[in-house]
Amino acid sequence: MPDLIITDAACTRCRECVATCPLRIIELPRGGLPPRFTEDGARRCIICGHCEAVCPTGAIAVDDPRLDPATYQLPNVTLRPEELGAYLRMRRSVRRFRPEPVPRESIVELLEVVRYAPTGSNRQGVKWLIIHDTAEVRRLTGMVVDWLRTQAGSGSPLDRHFNLAGMIRSWKKGNDPICRNAPHLVIAHSARQHPTAAVDAVIAVAHLDVLAPAHGIGTCWCGFFQMATEAWEPLQRALALPEGHRPDYALLLGYPAVSYRRPPKRNRLEIAWR
Template identity: 55%
Template sequence: MPELSINSQICTRCGMCVTACPIGIVRLADGEYPTYVAEGASRCILCGHCYAACPTGALVVSDERLDPNIQPLCEADDARIEPEKLGAYLRMRRSIRSYREEPVERPVIEHLMDIVRYAPSSSNSQAVRWLVIYDTGEVRRLTGFAVDWMRSMVSSKSPLTSYFSFEDIIRAWDNGDDPICRMAPHLVVAYAHRDAVAAKTDAIIALSHLDIAAPAFGLGTCWAGFFQMAAAQWEPLRVGLNLPPEHLSIYAMMLGYPLFHYLRPPKRKPVDITWRT
């Protein structure tokens, strides 16, 4: 059960922790210091808003589920970024489909995933788990199962074949190319327990953070849509992924060093906003 402790030497009783708590379980009675309301500890989602908002750093939430090294990694000023810089960074983000052969050092991937774990999740459930298929040969082996799935789609004349050019992909694969995982050295799979409420949305958000953070490390990513379609439908690939029992792959992302860098942003459609005033 989480515990909320207050350093009474520095708590000013400003009530910011009460305001910041998203579920209203922190109270501040007259002349007292902040505490959980009755049963509050059992309802705490460990989001840390109370702790992060405290102007003097007087409040600590501790719980065995939390990373004990939760000292601030940065101060608010370090995290500030100008809109122009952010806009330029995000506009230059691209799907990378050509990778260098060299692997990404494991500490670099660990650093990246350490950032990704700060992505929001429904009720702060943090239910998303990660499989990093680091071995490039294993990425190819599993991709082969996705090709087998495409072969089965073609032979069963699946309606999907009218949307996707599976025959071209199969032909390319048979000729030594990889239009599914683009010869990426690594594949990152987000997965969760099949009963985890909202995990699908959480995984897509977390993968988006991965997609956005990767270029800061000089890395490239690409959503592996075909791979995931196969993983959701093709038993040999599901078995090949070898996830823990009752866990399902939600989406996969290619990862590696880009073979080249894009020099200008894409053109996009104008944004479509309806203002209701």
């Protein structure tokens, strides 16, 4: 169970931790004593760390064996809204990759940041399977094509919406219309016990998708791979996810062989105000 570590001398009793805790499980006892968990607070704590994050004097910290003890030194940087807006507008799906691998450490560096994405009840249940071996990406892509063969000509919505026969022909010719010859494939997966598990994973993948270009790394959501992982047993067996885990989304990853010069146009914004 988590514990609250208080540096009594630093605590000004300002109540910021009490007011910010989303579960209201921190109290300031009478008699000028420092903050502490309410009676069942430790059991209910979701270890979101907001008490620690909000404390003006750094007097409170959450301790739990699940927490990575590494500390992050916040750099003194300010991102202007127009910089972030320009960055987000310039993020693009990359479908042309250079063949050289992205070092494992660079991918870990991205995922270290992605850990900060929100998750329902701060469950942090998103796990990652990284197919780093490019030959293995190709082998798995072949399995997606096997699944597409079962879909082509079936008249299913997928078959009607996409030119599956054309994709299969393209694969036969040595092209890769599924994984776009990406050197790596990142798969987020989770045990689906928690109601927000699948959404948590998609949010995490979105954070990865947004962060990667800042490191010179390109990504593309891989819907065909994802659909195949949900439907095609041979591919599920090949992924060998932990018992009870489901693939939540697949993202292609590699150094881009394309550079985008300007943002494309987007559909008109539609908003209803009430």
